[in-house]
Amino acid sequence: MEAVVDATDLEKRYGETTALAGASLSVEAGEVFALIGPNGAGKTTLVRALTGTTDPDEGTARILGEPPSAVDRDLLGVLPQEFSPPARLSARELLAYYAGLYDDARDPDNVLADVGLVDTGETWYEDLSGGQQRRACVGSALVNDPDLLFLDEPTTGIDPAGRRTVWRLIEDLADAGTTVVLTTHDMAEAERLADRVGLLADGRLVAQGPPEALVREHGGSSRLTVETAADPDAFADLEYPVERPERGRGRNPDNAVVVRDIDPAAIGAVVDYLEARDIEYTELSWAEPDLEDVYLSLADTAERERTDRLEGENEADDSDLARAGETA
Numbered sequence: 516m517e518a519v520v521d522a523t524d525l526e527k528r529y530g531e532t533t534a535l536a537g538a539s540l541s542v543e544a545g546e547v548f549a550l551i552g553p554n555g556a557g558k559t560t561l562v563r564a565l566t567g568t569t570d571p572d573e574g575t576a577r578i579l580g581e582p583p584s585a586v587d588r589d590l591l592g593v594l595p596q597e598f599s600p601p602a603r604l605s606a607r608e609l610l611a612y613y614a615g616l617y618d619d620a621r622d623p624d625n626v627l628a629d630v631g632l633v634d635t636g637e638t639w640y641e642d643l644s645g646g647q648q649r650r651a652c653v654g655s656a657l658v659n660d661p662d663l664l665f666l667d668e669p670t671t672g673i674d675p676a677g678r679r680t681v682w683r684l685i686e687d688l689a690d691a692g693t694t695v696v697l698t699t700h701d702m703a704e705a706e707r708l709a710d711r712v713g714l715l716a717d718g719r720l721v722a723q724g725p726p727e728a729l730v731r732e733h734g735g736s737s738r739l740t741v742e743t744a745a746d747p748d749a750f751a752d753l754e755y756p757v758e759r760p761e762r763g764r765g766r767n768p769d770n771a772v773v774v775r776d777i778d779p780a781a782i783g784a785v786v787d788y789l790e791a792r793d794i795e796y797t798e799l800s801w802a803e804p805d806l807e808d809v810y811l812s813l814a815d816t817a818e819r820e821r822t823d824r825l826e827g828e829n830e831a832d833d834s835d836l837a838r839a840g841e842t843a
């Protein structure tokens with residue numbers, strides 16, 4: 516069966532900026548696929564190329580078996596990252612307005628309930644809070660009960676309870692067979708919702724897979740973080756690998772020593788070790804690796820590779836200039 520979303524080697528440049536540098540992905544019917552990646556990685560550009568709102572310079576994209584611009588809009592729901600609906604419509608009128616654009620739409624009141632806006636249904640869009648506005652926008656992408664739904668940062672600005680409302684909504688849609696492609700900076704959101712996650716860095720999908728597989732492959736080992744000013748050498752006799760993370764890297768506090776590969780049952784032995792040697796510490800916390808570790812590790816690697824590549828290009832330019840100078 517043909518994939519619902521199928522993109523091969525998409526490239527997109529804006530002047531000197533390369534937004535997509537050969538992105539390929541395939542999403543099956545009923546899957547929830549989450550795109551994660553740093554600011555400027557190309558997530559929105561990829562969504563735009565897949566929904567037909569921008570044309571790639573190279574590569575091909577097909578959704579629901581058609582080129583994006585040829586797809587029946589009744590089958591497609593799109594929530595762009597930036598979306599400014601008419602401000603002087605109430606939330607209910609707004610959903611009714613968008614529902615009116617389709618031959619066969621859902622009852623706007625049901626959509627209003629789905630996104631948790633029944634109590635504010637009569638409030639003008641411009642008077643809704645930022646999070647309520649975002650919920651109304653999510654609702655507007657659902658009015659046609661789409662087969663394929665693109666959500667570009669659906670929960671940005673929505674409070675934790677509202678975020679869970681939107682998550683449950685996406686889960687229900689996926690259970691009913693809707694294919695969902697979303698972008699997010701919220702790793703808990705990606706981990707909870709996505710069947711597969713794609714990490715985009717520098718215009719390329721550098722890793723794709725189910726969250727648990729990505730965590731196994733790239734998440735590293737469990738860690739016990741000891742908040743202490745002590746030198747890692749003070750931990751030399753401990754039977755586990757110990758490191759002091761570079762400041763500002765990863766998710767560790769500034770003054771911390773991290774004990775790797777340690778089972779929670781062994782934490783007591785570490786406490787005994789610290790106390791026996793009078794090593795002062797303020798806090799101990801143990802964590803298994805999760806998607807945030809995958810993100811930090813892969814995005815960091817991609818950023819280093821990008822810096823190396825740019826330095827390589829600059830050196831090549833400099834030597835070209837030097838050669839040109841010699842022959843002039």
Ligand SMILES: Nc1ncnc2c1ncn2[C@@H]1O[C@H](COP(=O)(O)OP(=O)(O)OP(=O)(O)O)[C@@H](O)[C@H]1O
Pocket residue numbers: 529532533534552553554555556557558559560561596
């Ligand atoms: N219309 C445009 N004109 C010029 N440059 C653009 C345009 N759209 C995107 N870009 C550039 O392309 C790159 C990728 O942008 P994009 O919005 O796709 O990133 P993103 O991963 O969605 O980022 P964010 O997480 O911040 O939303 C960025 O460097 C951006 O400045």
